[in-house]
Amino acid sequence: MSLPSLNQLTELVVDCFFPQRCVGCGKIGGFLCTSCKEKLPKLVPPFCPRCGRPQVSGILCPSCRQRQSQIDGIRSPFRFEEMIREAIHQLKYHNLRAISHCLAELLADYLVANPLPGEMLIPVPLHPKRLRERGYNQSSLLAQELGKLINLQVIEDCLIRVKEARPQVKAASVEERRQNVIDAFISRDGRVSSKQIILIDDVCTSGATLESCATALKSKGAISVWGLTLAREVYK
Secondary structure, eight states, X not given: OOOOOHHHHHHHHHHHXXXXXXXXXXXXXXXXXXXXXXXXXXXXXXXOTTTOOBOSSOSOOHHHHHSOOSOOEEEOSEESOHHHHHHXXXXXXXXXXXXXXXXXXXXXXXXXXXXXXXXXXXXXXXXXXXXXXXXXXXXXXXXXHHHHHHTOEEOOSXXXXXXXXXXXXXXXXXXXXXXXXXXXXXXXXXXXXXXXXXXXXXXXXXXXXXXXXXXXXXXXXXXXXXXXXXXXOOOO
């Protein structure tokens, strides 16, 4: 009979003294209990096939018809509301890094039901200053956990944020968000050349950040770039 590893023993000790509680109802046992998972605000069709914004027609929305786009599509399992909003806030602003595995499982389940073309995962990077302030990149944590679950390589150092800008949630309009991230990212090498990329982020607000990332990646030869986020703002 094999002895438990150091990591397993550490997890047991942590679980004893700091048990996981559901962010929805507070029940001990996990960060999202079965009942609360079933109540998560799912984002269901019809929606724009490119930006993923809900709309009745299910065809390209007026905004996507009016402009050329480098992003091949954006998909999100949930609306940025209720318990999923709280879970993301706990990960992003309250240092609850351990919840990243639970949230990555939700992304993995979504990809099983809604496959996207992808040979590697790339998290949306933070500006170095923001990364120093926060201490971690929540999108990177999600990508690393998702990569383990679906057996895809995660590349973290080929897409770089070179422009520091105010957070997208503070921008007053869609156009301001787009201006906010123009030339904000560069892809510094050719590892993405001829590859199908899935960009990972926590929330899609307008899609401007993912679009800017896709532009940088396709400048280095990426064949396709899809955005996958946990949740999407649907009322802006």
